Amino acid sequence: MPIHALDDVTLHYEVAGQGAPLVLINALTMEAAGWGAQVRAFSAHYRVLTYDCRGQGQSGKPERDYGIEQHADDLHRLLVGIGLRRAHVVGLSLGGMIAQAFALKYPAQTGALVLCSTVPRIEPAMERFLKTWVRVLDVGGGGLAFEVAEPLLFSEWYLREHGEILKGLQANVARQPVAALAHLARGALGHNLDGQLELIRAPTLVLAGEEDLLTPLRHARRLSQQIPGAQLIVIPACGHVSPLERPALFNEAVFQFLRRHDGLLES
DSSP, X not given: OOXXXXXXXXXXXXXXXSSEEEEEXXXXXXXXXXGHHXXXXXXXXXXXXXXXXXTSTTXXXXXSOOOHHHHHHHHHHHHHHTTXXXXXXXXXXXXXXXXXXXXXXXXXXXXXXXXXXXXXXXXXXXXHHHXXXXXXXXXXXXXXXXXXXXXXXXXXXXXXXXXXHHHHHHHHHHTSOHHHHHHHHHHHTTOBOTTTGGGOOSOEEEEEETTOSSSOHHHHHHHHHHSTTOEEEEETTOOSOHHHHSHHHHHHHHHHHHHTTGGGGOO
């Protein structure tokens, strides 16, 4: 279980495979192990880095809110600390917000960029949801918070067909410290990169689930319109968590896109 110590927090990370570096950035309640299907697929061609952001999993959990730029700085320091000069960057949901900030602030470390189920800014509806979600956390912990969010996170077919998996996910969120989850959620509230995304120079793929209710398709369209040359792919019959719901479609779209840009990572 590798741990990298920064000046104010320790970050848990894992590396699998050989080849060009690829980093996968977690969603809010996710842990590094949640990328299992992607690590198995991508590690045949890439050196895949998964890690827990501050406040997540086995990483440190300082007693303050964690802003998106802070997460981007953490990733920068992690990459430098473990000797990775540049990497492809894939972010899901909260991780997609971090990936945007990272690509803007650290372009020399960014190869290709994949933004999945994420937003360029926190709009009023998302702001109200996050604030309400934090109140639910205070009342019923992570288990109840997952239950409240579940209809927004998953498509109708996945809710119907994968009850046991969802129970496992709920149990995983239920054991996470409430304070850290709240710090992660409140820290995302300040995310707003409208007017800056046109400065991203990394080749970018935007992925969206057709049935994503938490971050509807209009957000993906906005991202793809603002980032120069960005490609948009909509995954059919899929909710917010496409790496879990539609791993084969997600992996194929990401793999084909990244392979076209591996030259960016050549020394």
